[in-house]
Amino acid sequence: MRTYVVKRVLIAGVTLLGMSLLLFVLMRLAPGNITDIIFESAGYVDEGDRRKLEAELGIDRPVVVQYGRWLADFLRGELGKSYRYDLPAWEVIRPRLPVTVELAVLAMGFAVVLGVPFGVISAVRRGRPLDYALRVVSLAGLSMPSFWLAMVIILTLVRALGWIPSMTYVSPFDDLGANLAQFLLPALAVGYRSSALIMRITRSTMLEVLREDYIRTAWAKGQRGTQVVWRHALKNASLPVVTLIGIEFAFLIGGLIVTETVFNLPGVARYLVDAIQYRDYPIVQNLAMLIAIVVVFANLTVDLLYTWLDPRIKYGGA
């Protein structure tokens, strides 16, 4: 087990290093740099002043030097300054993190809370009206992109009720009710698609497991239905579901970008897109690396969960 964890952590480290290189190179391949963007908002370009600005920001140095310096700073926890706002990068990123974390957790919560029980019910009630109804719900979730659903929610609310969630961020520590009113609908918009996927996987794996001999034995021994389904069958059907949840969490960020825009939530996902447009290298690189760390960590957690879910899995030779 320890060897496996060490190996996985090492692989995670290599993955993150490759990620950092990819990020750095991709940002440099995009046309223009931050000095172009700064002059863009001024509506003109003075080449002399632009070169001075490049030197001031250190982006006139060789790319390898820039990369090495950024990586060293990142490892020391120094995130540098936002080129666009002339503020410490952490000061710009920090207030946005709780917004995205809350939205992601709620969205994932919706996805799991809706997806797993619906999948189980659908499998147990296979071929009955409830199964068909839930499969329609699931298919709808897969068919509707979160940005479209988010916009439909906003437009429906304003048309039907003359109300939409607050356009300015309300912290849960200031007003929990208002915070939930602001976050529940966007979380639902993002989580619905994931819940549909989770439901389908849960259903199909549950159908397989429910045909297993040990389940039939459990029924034959007269065990209660809830115990058979939720304790024996679901636990054994969980491996692919947990894997999927890990993958979905990684993909969640894509849905959050648009949902944060539509619901005007000041999170990091939306801000990342702004920062890319502004070529705000310190923000993009550091933020993307933080997201990469979260994703790698989520995958690692999922892998480690396997042993708890299925004790037959041994990591020694992995």
Place this chain on the structure above:
Amino acid sequence: MTRPRPLRPLLSLAAVALLLLAGGPATGQNAATPKSGGVLVTSPLAATPSLSPHEESTIATVQQASPCFNNLVYFDPAKKVESVDTLIPELAEKWSWQDGYRNLVFFLRRDVKWHDGKLFTSADVKYTFDAVRGAPDARAKLRVNPRKLWYENIEAIEAPDAATVVFRLKHPQPSLLPMLASGYSPVYPAHVPLAELKNRCVGTGPFKLKENKPGELVEYVRNPDYFVKGRPYLDGIKFVVIRDRSTQIAALQSGQLDVAGSGWNKTNAENARSGHPKLTIVEADSNVNDNVLVNFKRAPFTDVRIRRAINLALDRKAYLVGPRQGAATFGGALLPRPAGVWGLPAAEVAKLPGMGDAAKQKAEAKKLLAEAGFGPANPLKITVSTRALAIYVDTASWMVDQLQQIGVEATLEQIESGVWHPKMTRLEYQVALNLTGVGIDDPDAQLFENYRCGSQRNFSAYCSEEIDRLMIQQSQTLDPKKRLALVQDIDRRLQADGARPVLGWAKQYSVYWPHVKGWAVHENSIYNVSRRQDVWLDK
């Protein structure tokens, strides 16, 4: 076996959502006497890159920074058409041109304090405009200085005492006064470093900065020490950045916004009012134009016949009903009357290239192309570049279609918004569709910036020594009638040269709830009306 209750979570969610729903927006009634109090919530065009107007060229900055600052003089918000006749005092109590318009003397108020409590003096004025004009002995230097050109005629700025400032000019220049009244010309505090002003506004204006969350929110509270007694009426202004236009509309309809963000077109305004007939829509002209950049440094556009053919091919009436949806005014290089002060008369505008019979003009364009050696066997192939924003792309796509109708093989190139001006400055294009907003409706600002040889914003690289000479001549002409005649002569020549042809001047739309009072709109500039000290809420 326990039967699951699959709908329970959804029902719970619906119940929570219903419990959290709030009521519709409150609407006010008309009242003649202004009321104090309330916080106005609006959404600006976009997030501002900084709160320093001297370093930016976007209306987003002017909108969000103007409530914090003051100018020496300002355009009267109540007068719809800005001109030297509508200037009102702000930090300067009065002013006087002396020595045949060579010296401009300002007599300053002595009762003005910066938001941090320090006293405002003439030293602040000298500090600000020395920095902006890039004076060799300036105490501070702007990192980016887009309007240095405006102040290049200033020889020296003197502050003989705490309440007097003298701008000494190299040549007479009546336009200096309106330039100082622009939303881009506030006075900065000499005791606060320029870099700090990018994120922390310390002004003398009617509102003090409460919170600045870059990219998200700028919030102001009333300045209790404001030197104009009884102003501002509002307790505060909140600028909430809402990027998505549909969400902006929904926010206005739900009552979360009192006033909609700028940059809305006619369709946005009408969409917002559908189902909400109480919303007020104000349509006005503006000094933002759609213009065609033809690269004067690149063949075959050095040939006047090609430039004229392109200009003729672009049917202005089709432009009006097409990309502009009926919301534009025709004109030349300067905004025409009645909204503008300096533009060509309507009768002349009607005769400009592209304004006549479309079929005849396209036939003439084809003839010119043939004379220049281009025809069906050897079509002119061009790329029409534009900024990758819908408002640009719509018009550029229309341009491509118009050019194809005269046999030009035109293709559209969308350039990422962030590198648009740098590419134009480096002349990395053939033909382009651009939008230009001018800080003030003034010939010096418009002509020197966009048509003078070597100007950094002369994106077509048009250069005529004769035009430059006339520009300088009009700038120094003191008689308004003679100056107007000179400016119109320049405009006619620019149109004849095909120098940056203007397709039209866009209309602007303001949409707000009836309880918002005193929301001023100017017909000939969007940049100089954002102080908002006279706005009040009738709630």
